[in-house]
Amino acid sequence: MTISTELSKLESKRLPLVPNYPPFKQWKRAAVKETLEAKPLCLYIHIPFCTQRCSFCYYKTVDLKERPEVEGYVATLCKEIEMVSDSFDLANRPIHAVYFGGGTPSLLKEPQLVKIVEALGKNFKFFENKKQFSFEAEPLTISKSKLETMANLGVNRLSMGMQSFVDAIIKLSGRGHDEKQAYRAINLAQKAGEGKWNINIDLLSGLAGETDETWHQSVERAIETGVESITVYKMEAFANTEVYQTGVREDVVQLPSEDQELKFMEYAMERFGRANYLPWSHFTYTKDGCDKSEYIYNIWQGMDFYGLGVSAFGTMGDSILQNTSDLEKYAEIVDSGQLPLARGYNLTSLDMMVRDVLLGMKLLRLDLDRLKKHYGFNLKTLCASVLTDLELDGFISVSDSAIELTSKGILYGDFVGVTLSDYLKKSYA
Ligand SMILES: C[S@@+](CC[C@H](N)C(=O)[O-])C[C@H]1O[C@@H](n2cnc3c(N)ncnc32)[C@H](O)[C@@H]1O
Ligand code: SF4
Structure with missing residues (x-):
């Protein structure tokens, strides 16, 4: 069957029109305030x-x-x-x-x-x-x-x-x-x-x-x-x-x-x-x-920060920016009226989620609702199998609202954060 025969069968009243996404009915007044407020x-x-x-x-x-x-x-x-x-x-x-x-x-x-x-x-x-x-x-x-x-x-x-x-x-x-x-x-x-x-x-x-x-x-x-x-x-x-x-x-x-x-x-x-x-x-x-x-x-929960001085780095929205690490160059560039920025990285949405999981886990507790609000995904569903393994091994406890490090998880430092972020990268990159 050709596309034109398929098209000839369409009924006009069923043609979908998507004017926008998400739909207008989900838009709220509170979001205006949040957007207009200067971000810390x-x-x-x-x-x-x-x-x-x-x-x-x-x-x-x-x-x-x-x-x-x-x-x-x-x-x-x-x-x-x-x-x-x-x-x-x-x-x-x-x-x-x-x-x-x-x-x-x-x-x-x-x-x-x-x-x-x-x-x-x-x-x-x-x-x-x-x-x-x-x-x-x-x-x-x-x-x-x-x-x-x-x-x-x-x-x-x-x-x-x-x-x-x-x-x-x-x-x-x-x-x-x-x-x-x-x-x-x-x-x-x-x-x-x-x-x-x-x-x-x-x-x-x-x-x-x-x-x-x-x-x-x-x-x-x-x-x-x-x-x-x-x-x-x-x-x-x-x-x-x-x-x-x-x-x-x-x-x-x-x-x-x-x-x-x-x-x-x-x-x-x-x-x-x-x-x-x-x-x-x-x-x-x-x-x-x-x-x-x-x-x-x-900053481990994603707040913007700017790094000033030689080799300093920061993150603004989806961009990481770093100054030159060379003291002489730093002085020369600033004296010539330029910013001493030497390199950067543009984060994808997945990078940002991986970063928030990896760095957020250093703070002992990941708030699942906060992550959901930010990225639209439930980490508990995304990483179900690996979370079960980590919990059975005594590194974390998982509830509907949070993933928390146990004493063993704290002792092993970044182990849980790295395990979760590696899994996210492997499964979704
Ligand atoms: C930049 S120094 C801070 C203050 C000051 N320069 C001093 O040493 O007293 C920050 C800390 O980095 C830590 N540090 C330095 N080298 C390290 C290494 N190889 N591994 C882990 N931590 C290190 C030290 O504990 C140090 O106090
Ligand atoms: S060399 Fe010593 S004093 Fe200097 S930053 Fe490193 S730890 Fe601190």
Whole structure:
């Protein structure tokens, strides 16, 4: 039968007309408000300098001993802030959270800090109303006066790298401070920012030389400081670190095995639990659940963020954008009046869903209704078989409204997120 014979049989009244999709009757007044409201934004500011090169660190930073042009970098950063705000019309977007990361932001001098914060205030109209202003600090780079300046500038979450509280381990890690200086720094920060900020300290599990005994001491001492938040990163020996050379290739320093590492994490989780430090991500525990990083929490759930400074990256809608990682080029491009953007990625709808599942799972609980509202799919149906396996293996619990990590799921870090996102990519790409 030909198409023309088929067509000749059609009755005109049955011809479908689809004027639009979804149908008009589903359109609601509330959606207008949601669309017109300026979407909140987070800002990341990168300070790429350090006072030392720690043996475990994979970040691309410049040691102050190489005499980098910090003052020049601050001037370029302020210029970039102005250009970015104009180019993307960001001034009318409410700033939700600001995160100064590095490198070591706390090595900036007080006038440099003031200059950057003033540039942010001048170019982002809603900067003053932000919910959280986080700042990374290293123990030897802070002083009473600098901390007070930070608190006066509105910093309300201070995150300090400690890594360990045992002198021998700190020394092996190539850091400049010792245990006493670590306590001194925490004490100073607690006094200078009392009532104004929450303090997080970072510990690193799996450092060279770490044993059960040294790890237990560090966890105990971290709790004794009374800080609001303790983050435990699992040390990754990336190829660009000294520890990779000495611990993985040459075997001259002793790195804990994967099994030992898992036990360290298990111990920390159990001990923190007894001290009422509760997890909000699979590596951050807070006293009575009193704190969380608004920046991390929201960008992991898809909030837009813009990265300012050399090598900084961000995500705006369906685009990932990253600045050049070359310090000289960064200054040259900004001085010539251009944005220093070097590369990006345009996310597909599937990429965004995979990202929201993978990063959202780091926050211990995936809200299925939120995902459904966003992508129109029920993750429970999409991933039914793999969810059943993960639940039987004790990594998650699943209800109609959420997928939640169990203690075992938390201990295994990104395992559940990676399993689900791999399944989504394999099944639907
Ligand atoms: C950019 S540093 C923050 C502050 C400051 N530079 C300092 O070290 O005190 C952020 C954190 O990254 C973590 N980190 C560095 N190298 C790491 C690695 N190889 N694996 C896991 N975490 C790492 C450390 O715990 C460090 O505190
Ligand atoms: S851990 Fe911190 S201080 Fe050490 S090199 Fe990395 S960014 Fe710098």
